[in-house]
Amino acid sequence: MTQAGNSPTPERIWQVITGYQMTAAIRAAIEIGIFTKIADGNTTSLAIAQSVGASERGVRIICDTMAVLGFLVKNGDDYSLADDAAVFLNEHSPAYLGNMIDFILGPTINRGFADLTAAARQGGTTVKDDGSVDPESPMWATFARSMMGMMIPSAHRMASELGYEKDAPIKVLDIAAGHGIFGISVAQQYPNAQIYAVDWKNVLPVARENAERFGVSDRLHTIEGNAFDV
Numbered sequence: 001m002t003q004a005g006n007s008p009t010p011e012r013i014w015q016v017i018t019g020y021q022m023t024a025a026i027r028a029a030i031e032i033g034i035f036t037k038i039a040d041g042n043t044t045s046l047a048i049a050q051s052v053g054a055s056e057r058g059v060r061i062i063c064d065t066m067a068v069l070g071f072l073v074k075n076g077d078d079y080s081l082a083d084d085a086a087v088f089l090n091e092h093s094p095a096y097l098g099n100m101i102d103f104i105l106g107p108t109i110n111r112g113f114a115d116l117t118a119a120a121r122q123g124g125t126t127v128k129d130d131g132s133v134d135p136e137s138p139m140w141a142t143f144a145r146s147m148m149g150m151m152i153p154s155a156h157r158m159a160s161e162l163g164y165e166k167d168a169p170i171k172v173l174d175i176a177a178g179h180g181i182f183g184i185s186v187a188q189q190y191p192n193a194q195i196y197a198v199d200w201k202n203v204l205p206v207a208r209e210n211a212e213r214f215g216v217s218d219r220l221h222t223i224e225g226n227a228f229d230v
Contacts, residue, residue: 025065027105030098034063035071035081035089043078096149103146108132108139135226136200140178144199144206148179159185167192174198175227180207180220187216198223198230 029035033052042048045060052059063079066072071085081090088097103109108131112119115126125131132139159182164170169192174183177197184207187193195216197207201224211220223230 022065022069023105025062026069026071027101029062029066029071030089030101032059032062033091034059034066035085035098036091038072038079038081039086039090039092043080045077045079048079095152099146100150101146103139103143106139106142106146108137108142136202138202140200140203141206144178144180144203148181148210151179151181152185155181155185158182159189162186162189164190166190170194172196177207178203180210183207183220184211184214184216187211187219188214193219195220196223197221198225198227200224200226 032048032054034048037048037051040051042051045063046056048054048063049056049059063072064074066085067074067079071082071089072079073082087093087095090096091098108127111127112125112131118126131137168190170186170190172183172186172193172195174180174195174197177183177199180195180197183195183197187195195211197204197220199207199222204222204224208217208220208222211217
C-alpha cells in the first residue's frame with residue numbers, strides 16, 4: 001500500500017494473512033453467545049462467563065478483541081453492543097445473522113479453501129465426496145438453515161417489485177429453493193400465489209418449516225430432486 005510520497009509498507013499484506021485470526025475470534029464470540037448475553041444484561045466478562053459456564057479470562061480476551069474490532073464498546077469493566085452487533089449478532093433480533101458461520105465456516109467450505117493452491121493449479125476444486133455438487137449433499141441443508149437471514153431483505157424487495165395485481169393468481173417456480181424465502185416472500189405479498197419449490201429431498205424440509213413459520217405453508221408445493229431432471 002502506498003500513498004503519494006510514501007514508501008510501500010507490508011500493512012495490507014499483514015492484514016490479509018492474519019485475517020483468519022479475526023474470523024476465529026468472532027466465531028468464538030458468536031458460539032459462546034457473547035453478543036446475546038450482553039443484550040440480556042450481562043455486561044462484564046465475569047457475568048458473561050458465569051452465564052455461559054466459561055472461563056472469565058477467555059471471555060474477557062474475546063470481548064476485548066471484539067471491542068478492538070468495533071463490535072463491542074468497552075467502558076471500564078462493562079461491555080455494550082455496537083449498533084451493527086445489536087442488530088445482526090444478538091440472537092433475539094429478527095435480523096440475526098450469526099448462524100451464517102455454520103455454513104460459511106463449515107467443514108465443506110473450509111476443505112475447499114484449505115487446498116486452494118492445488119485447486120488453482122488444476123482449475124477446479126480438489127474436494128472429493130460430500131462436495132457442493134454431490135447429489136443431496138448435507139452442506140445444502142446447512143446452507144438453507146444458516147443463510148436465510150441474509151436473504152430476507154433481498155427477497156422482500158424482489159417480491160414488492162414484481163408488479164402484479166395484488167390478487168393475481170400467479171405461480172412461482174423456485175429453483176434451488178433452499179430456505180425457500182424468495183418464494184415465501186412472493187406468497188406473503190400475493191395471497192393467491194402458489195409456490196413450487198425445487199431442491200434436494202434433504203433440503204426441502206427447511207423450506208417447509210419456513211413456509212409454516214411465515215404462514216404460507218398451504219401454498220408451498222415441493223418438487224424433490226435435481227432441477228435438470230425433475
